[in-house]
Amino acid sequence: MHRGGLGLGPGFRRDERKKKGPRVTTNQPIITFENVTKRFGKMVAVDNVSLSIQEGEFFSLLGPSGCGKTTLLRMLAGFETPTEGRILIDGQDISNTPPNKRPVNMVFQSYAVFPHMSVADNVAYGLKVDRVSKAERDKRVEEALDLVQLHGLALRRPDQLSGGQRQRVALARALVKRPRVLLLDEPLSALDAKLRDQMRTELCTLQEKVGITFIMVTHDQDEALALASRCAVMNRGVLQQVAGPSDLYEFPNSRFVADFIGSVNLFEGVLAVDEPSHAVVKSPDLDCDIFLDHGVTGARGGTVWAALRPEKIELHKRPDGAPPPNMGDCPLGQNAVAGVIKHEAYLGGQSVYEVEIKSGRRIKVVRQNLTRWDQEDFKLGEAVWLGWHACSPAVLLS
């Protein structure tokens, strides 16, 4: 099971929101990393990573810069060799196979379109090297250009193309070789915001159309969540968590993942009660106990962190003497804390508030702007109640 593994009550399910799943499920994974370690001198870039990727997945390697995700991808492409461990493609060890002999192709971050060749020549290059006949080559190049919607630009030179078009050339050039796996290195990072959105959708459709396994490296969590069917989060060379996008967001297995994916309020505390049906975290940061409607396996009395996403906290007015809001579902008590709004950022679709509670801690709250005129207008300095459901906080052991 690749699920985060912590804080899951019986009522929770996996990624049903995500329609996409592996297209073909075979028993043998298409790619396997076996205890792969890569050192550059004393620096450990990738630290004992084991990972399997199934055929048809859109897999994403996610992490901050310098976390080893690119090194992992480059080892798969053959530009680096693992210091320890093996990499298997279709069950075959390719750790020491040169890049030109591997059934994978890559779309580079800079696209690396050959400037001295036309678009068609760029796309045909891989086939030419493979000595594919001229007739077949022409046919496949045309198909590939159609696939990325570049028909009509075949004779252009790369310096006459826009960034987005150059990326399509790079895509076509890799896909025309019909690789087992397509590697994408930060595919959207060089595009402007509008184009990035458009390419995001297109990459998804493209992957569904060609059915090739995609592996993408990105530092942009939005990109990973939007595109990937499964993500691996890395930090300092170590694999932190491998899960589907919603599992990563809702069931992170560590503070790092919780903090890296989206934004989060973390409260350090002690797990005071831990029963199968409920649990309580006492945090000195927070003026109240955190009640949970599910158990946390096995860390009673130990230090834990409660992770609370800003959009899962409700904001209520707190006129003098007003009782805490009723958050319903927990028999032990209400998850509510009093505070004062200290900062507000209006972002159009939503507003982000920072609320200071008695302990001095500021808590981030996101509120959707559901109507044009807000019925309940929250102002700076206003007294509020913060409330959340007992199922909302995730308890993290590390």
Added chain:
Amino acid sequence: MTKLRKSAPGPLEYLRRWQMQAWLAAVGVFLYAPLIALMAFSFNDSRRNIVWNGFTLKYYEKALNNDGLIEAFVNSLTIAALCTVLSVALGAMVALVLWRFRFPGKTVLDGALALPIVVPEICMGVAMLVFFAKVMPWPVGLPWPLNLGAITIAHVSFSFPFVAVVVRARMASFNREMEEAARDLGAGEWRTIKDVILPHMAPSLVAGALLAFTLSLDDFVITFFTAGPDTVTFPVKVYSMVRFSVTPEVNAASTILIVLTVILTAVALKLQGDPAGVAGGHGDKP
């Protein structure tokens, strides 16, 4: 209507200030006037070459019939051609090694490479003289063009570092992902060099070749020290002719050489800028 007054030069319009214009004029005069004078007087119908006596082509005829001069001219061109080919090959390889790899002694090699550029020519000349006299004597009396070997080696030794420097500068702008892309698409190491690295390098190879060719063609000092009695090059020959008097014949020969170099440079630049070529020039929009 009143005449529009000329506005004062803006802060960055240096070319509209008279000081700058005077400077530019001076540069032009000192740079080109001697050359123009040399060419003009090659048509001068006068033995002494001091006063203009009328137009004539007879000194061209004389120069072209001067067997010694022609021989020296052919020697020079041959040496320059050989030197260019060898320097470009050697320089490009050195540049590739320095660009591509990290190895112990790289900084030493880097410094040693600059040595022939900075060492005074006269020292190089003496060094070559001693080398070919004591260490590796070049046999005398070999048939042409083998008799030019010593000079060619000497020329290559001081011109290939120039090629290496130019090529290396060009490679600094090479995107390593380009190379990886070729490998990724199935090309082996050699194929990658041929298909991706060489095309990127091409403009610098042309520039380097031009440099090597001109350096070799007009080198006097080092050639003077390495040339045997039977191997005379154009600059050495001209020097020996000029020692007695500057005749229009020398002017004529020099003019031919200048025209030749200009044509060669123009051709090289044209090749370099060819949009269908490898230099990455901007092609015509369809």
